[in-house]
Amino acid sequence: MKLHEYETKELFSKYGVKIPPGIVARTPEEVYNAAREIGTPVVLKAQVVVAGRGKAGGVKVANTPEEALELSRKMFGMEIKGLTVKKLYVTKYIEVEREMYLSLIIDRATRRYLFLASPTGGVDIEEIAKANPEKIKKIYVDPFVGVREYHIRSIASWLGFRPDAPQWRQVASVVSAMYKIMVDYDAELVESNPLAVTKDGDVIPLDARAIVDDNALFKHSDLAKALEEDPRDVTEFESWARKVGFHYVELDGDIGIIGNGAGLTMSTMDLVYHFGGRPANFLDIGGGASREVVREAVKVLLNHPRVRVIFVNIFGGITRADEVAQGIREALAGGGKPIVVRIKGTNEELGRKILAEIGVPLFEEAEEAAKKAVELAL
Numbered sequence: 001m002k003l004h005e006y007e008t009k010e011l012f013s014k015y016g017v018k019i020p021p022g023i024v025a026r027t028p029e030e031v032y033n034a035a036r037e038i039g040t041p042v043v044l045k046a047q048v049v050v051a052g053r054g055k056a057g058g059v060k061v062a063n064t065p066e067e068a069l070e071l072s073r074k075m076f077g078m079e080i081k082g083l084t085v086k087k088l089y090v091t092k093y094i095e096v097e098r099e100m101y102l103s104l105i106i107d108r109a110t111r112r113y114l115f116l117a118s119p120t121g122g123v124d125i126e127e128i129a130k131a132n133p134e135k136i137k138k139i140y141v142d143p144f145v146g147v148r149e150y151h152i153r154s155i156a157s158w159l160g161f162r163p164d165a166p167q168w169r170q171v172a173s174v175v176s177a178m179y180k181i182m183v184d185y186d187a188e189l190v191e192s193n194p195l196a197v198t199k200d201g202d203v204i205p206l207d208a209r210a211i212v213d214d215n216a217l218f219k220h221s222d223l224a225k226a227l228e229e230d231p232r233d234v235t236e237f238e239s240w241a242r243k244v245g246f247h248y249v250e251l252d253g254d255i256g257i258i259g260n261g262a263g264l265t266m267s268t269m270d271l272v273y274h275f276g277g278r279p280a281n282f283l284d285i286g287g288g289a290s291r292e293v294v295r296e297a298v299k300v301l302l303n304h305p306r307v308r309v310i311f312v313n314i315f316g317g318i319t320r321a322d323e324v325a326q327g328i329r330e331a332l333a334g335g336g337k338p339i340v341v342r343i344k345g346t347n348e349e350l351g352r353k354i355l356a357e358i359g360v361p362l363f364e365e366a367e368e369a370a371k372k373a374v375e376l377a378l
Contacts, residue, residue: 001212001227002049006089008208011185012192015177018170018204022091031072034090035065041093044071048083049209049232056080061093083233094206099194100159104178106188107140113182115139115175117155121194147179159195170203185223186216237281237300244296246285253278255377256301256310256337258294260285260319268313271366277374280307288318294327302336309338311373313366316345325351329358338376342369 003011009019023034024047035042046058053059058080062068068090078085101121107114118136137158139151153163156171178190192205217224231239241248247262255277259265262284269279281304285297301307314324321343328341342363343351352362363369 001214001217001223002232003210003212003223004047004049004087004089004230004232005045005208006047007226008181008190008210009205011181011210012174012177012205012208015173015180017173017177018202019208020092020094020204020206022089025072025088025090026086028069028072028076031088031090032065032069035062035068038090038092040064040068042068043091043093044068044075045089045091046075046078046080046085047087047089048080048085050081050083053080058085086230094196094204095199096194096196096206097199097201098197099206100196101136101193102155102159102174102178102195103189103191103193104182104187110140111143113141113143113179115141115151115155115178117158119158119160121196141179143183147176151175166201167197167203174203174205181210185210185220186213187211188213237304240300241283241297244293244300246283246289246293246297248284248300249282251279251281252306253280254306254308255373256280256283256304256307258283258285258297258301258310258312258314260287260289260314260316264313264315268311268366268370271370272311272374275371275374277370277377280304285319289323289327291323291327291330294324295330298328298331298336298339302331307337309340309373309376311369312339312341312343313369314341314343314345316343316348316351319345320347321345321351322347322354325354328360329354332358332360340369340373340376342366 006022006024013019021038025031025034041061041063044060044062046053060071062071072088075085075088099122101118103116105114116136120135139154141147141151152172152175155175156168161167161171181187181190187210189211192208194206196206197203212223235250238248238250255272257268257279259268265282265284272279283297285293301310324343339360341355341360355362
């Protein structure tokens, strides 16, 4: 789950880090009221979970509430890297002396947390990393030890601060907060770019983002609820699939794919490509899927406007063919789209009988079924 900037900043604030005043707005009128409450100038920041918002026109400065109102009318509804802007974060404009970069990730190769720090940050951090990799320092943290003073000393000194400088304690606060967010929220990334030194000499995260492991959302009901209300970078159908509990990835074709197991689902997609078709999705119902899961999987594709035909390819072990067939029958009860089914394994004959009752043939070979699906999609 990718957190919006305002959500990440709320976490920073929760752990004691100073952040600029900000208000989330969902309408131009709310932007106007926020600008009046905060005091201009303000920055309007599109809340989409992608990098490079500034270059795409998703960050604007307004000098009056009226200007904020007019700018927001143009920003709401705009597309940034395929995502529609539905929320703006109105924050106080901060004069900056210097921009830095600080992030915390998981280094799976060493099984440790890894801070990446650079005294130079901002929108071109990727270019800096490529052209001047020596400007980025790596500081590893053993999860059994946690963040210690020597980690903070290494990061703060690299960013250009002396131990007797007032900013030293502020950097320490940011480092500690990042680590706590990482651990407490099962995050994969916590980042501030830029981490800025203001004209007043404060160190504050001007921008912030975080990514939380989806598998840990059951422990964080507040985040799970936020994701349900705002799917972020997932489509309507990916959100639907997530609620039901199967793995779904949107593609750009017109043949809906359902399989059980990532390997079989991928090979099913390859077969469709081989015969000249284009998969509309990757949908893995997993092992031992019930008829309810199968029914919802089929319904997702029945409701997808781009899907012209559905191809179900199941190799039943703990996944029973009769359960799959029953799920298909329930999904098609109200009519639907052409469907091609190949099921092998447990209770195969019973599954064949169930599908025959509703006029759906069961194919013996995956290649034959894939070829038929492509023909029906033409």
